Amino acid sequence: MSRTTFRNGTVLTAAGPVTADVEVAAGTIVAIGKAGSGGDEVREIDCGGLWVGPGFVDIHTHLREPGHEYKEDTESASRVAAAGGYTSVVAMPNTDPVIDSGHLVRYTIERGREVGLVEVASAGCVTAGRAGEKLAHLDDLWAAGVRLFTDDGDVVADAGLLRRAMDYLAQLGGVLAQHAIDPGLARGGHMHEGPVASGLGMYAIPSAAETVVVARDIELVRLTGCNYHVQHISAAPTVELVAAAKREGLPVTAEVTPHHLAFTDGDVQATDPAFKMMPPLRSAADRAALVAGLQSGVIDAVATDHAPHADHEKDVPFEHAPNGVIGLEWAAAVVNDRVGLDPVRFFEAMSVKPAAIARIANQGHWLATGAPANITAFDPKGVTDVRQSRSKSRNAPYFGRRYAGAVKYTMYAGAMTHEESGVLV
Ligand SMILES: [Zn+2]
Missing domain, CATH: 3.20.20.140 (Metal-dependent hydrolases)
Structure with a gap:
């Protein structure tokens, strides 16, 4: 079974932000805390400096x-x-x-x-x-x-x-x-x-x-x-x-x-x-x-x-x-x-x-063990340089501008759907 660990991010829990690892398996958050070394089956993502939240x-x-x-x-x-x-x-x-x-x-x-x-x-x-x-x-x-x-x-x-x-x-x-x-x-x-x-x-x-x-x-x-x-x-x-x-x-x-x-x-x-x-x-x-x-x-x-x-x-x-x-x-x-x-x-x-x-039941939950693995890792100090879009359309006032902050990883139902390098399919 493929597992993913978001390591060492600022994790948004119901009790507030904590520095922790978030372990995901089979579409669910299985642990928040200090993960052990995962072995070959685990994908480890360094989230130092990132906000890891719903x-x-x-x-x-x-x-x-x-x-x-x-x-x-x-x-x-x-x-x-x-x-x-x-x-x-x-x-x-x-x-x-x-x-x-x-x-x-x-x-x-x-x-x-x-x-x-x-x-x-x-x-x-x-x-x-x-x-x-x-x-x-x-x-x-x-x-x-x-x-x-x-x-x-x-x-x-x-x-x-x-x-x-x-x-x-x-x-x-x-x-x-x-x-x-x-x-x-x-x-x-x-x-x-x-x-x-x-x-x-x-x-x-x-x-x-x-x-x-x-x-x-x-x-x-x-x-x-x-x-x-x-x-x-x-x-x-x-x-x-x-x-x-x-x-x-x-x-x-x-x-x-x-x-x-x-x-x-x-x-x-x-x-x-x-x-x-x-x-x-x-x-x-x-x-x-x-x-x-x-x-x-x-x-x-x-x-x-x-x-x-x-x-x-x-x-x-x-x-x-x-x-x-x-x-x-x-x-x-x-x-x-x-x-x-x-x-x-x-x-x-x-x-x-x-x-x-x-009222979307599986979304918007502060990260917790047992919650659905819908997770975004955001870098508040990153840079988003708006040059192109994946949309079919281009009607936006943002082109040619730079904004502080960048989405680094998006995980939907336990599967990575975006990394900073591009959308995964
Ligand atoms: Zn309207």
């Missing part, structure tokens, strides 16, 4: 399968995810067809299993056809394994419909995840409303487009008791709303993307479509609030919103370009570089909290 979990990935495989597919996205230290991703349901029924959930999960590089979970639509008019078959989606329900790409705008969804999900124990952007306030806008947009003469989207939705939705959480998750939070006032909801004891969580932690609307000055996404990059003060929110835990998790688009779609004038950027490969380095979390909060934000929000 594999990262991305609760906001656009696999683009089915329907848009020219942008990305389950196989390419899985390679990208493994290279980024991820052992699980949650697929967003705005595919073609949209994931609003159990059989498409099962298809998505099964494709992930076939590829076998990460655990693929699937979100499901809140509304049928993602059309915002009537509820999807939430019980059918639940039975197929969906725990996170979202019309991502669009907000669930109708408060009555949302209330019914929340009533139902509160009974099931599911999570309503909201792409919180008011369509009226966002209409026609391409970037954050502020001095930069004024200078460029560009139609813009105020922070209030996000804040009014979250404020309304929190009222509905009070009414229904439903678990509620703010996707890709972008504005300082929204961080305040989430903080207040948490102080009140409401079941409200939030995620932030690496790009909102790394950039501001000032970076849109050159109108490069690699900086166009929804919600838009906001002001420096908003970015500072997101960084502080992630540090304090008001913002629970990092989620990539990995959203591939082909060159012919994205390499057009800014106003005509689709929203979205890729980021699974570099998320950990960007977060380490731009936020500077201690190892406990880092693995909480990258793994433990997202797995808990999306």
Whole structure:
């Protein structure tokens, strides 16, 4: 039987970080402590200086399968995810067809299993056809394994419909995840409303487009008791709303993307479509609030919103370009570089909290004997030099930049899926 020992790393356990060896056999962590010399059957990996913790979990990935495989597919996205230290991703349901029924959930999960590089979970639509008019078959989606329900790409705008969804999900124990952007306030806008947009003469989207939705939705959480998750939070006032909801004891969580932690609307000055996404990059003060929110835990998790688009779609004038950027490969380095979390909060934000929000049973566990061997070894002093991507798409603002921190090893279900030299198959 093949065994692996991660030697001498800073190991993230439930009791905190300890310097130890982590022994893995048959897909499970069999010991944490001081390993003996392993003999011929053991692969030993020197993890001196590395943080060795639970594999990262991305609760906001656009696999683009089915329907848009020219942008990305389950196989390419899985390679990208493994290279980024991820052992699980949650697929967003705005595919073609949209994931609003159990059989498409099962298809998505099964494709992930076939590829076998990460655990693929699937979100499901809140509304049928993602059309915002009537509820999807939430019980059918639940039975197929969906725990996170979202019309991502669009907000669930109708408060009555949302209330019914929340009533139902509160009974099931599911999570309503909201792409919180008011369509009226966002209409026609391409970037954050502020001095930069004024200078460029560009139609813009105020922070209030996000804040009014979250404020309304929190009222509905009070009414229904439903678990509620703010996707890709972008504005300082929204961080305040989430903080207040948490102080009140409401079941409200939030995620932030690496790009909102790394950039501001000032970076849109050159109108490069690699900086166009929804919600838009906001002001420096908003970015500072997101960084502080992630540090304090008001913002629970990092989620990539990995959203591939082909060159012919994205390499057009800014106003005509689709929203979205890729980021699974570099998320950990960007977060380490731009936020500077201690190892406990880092693995909480990258793994433990997202797995808990999306209720992925085998992921996000502090390392312990008997836990599934989903492990990422991260070098906080390494360098990630962004020059190329394993994605089918290249739409990202990170190219040509260097970030402090590097994913050295990713192990999924006991098998090494990434080493710094490249993705293993
Ligand atoms: Zn979204």
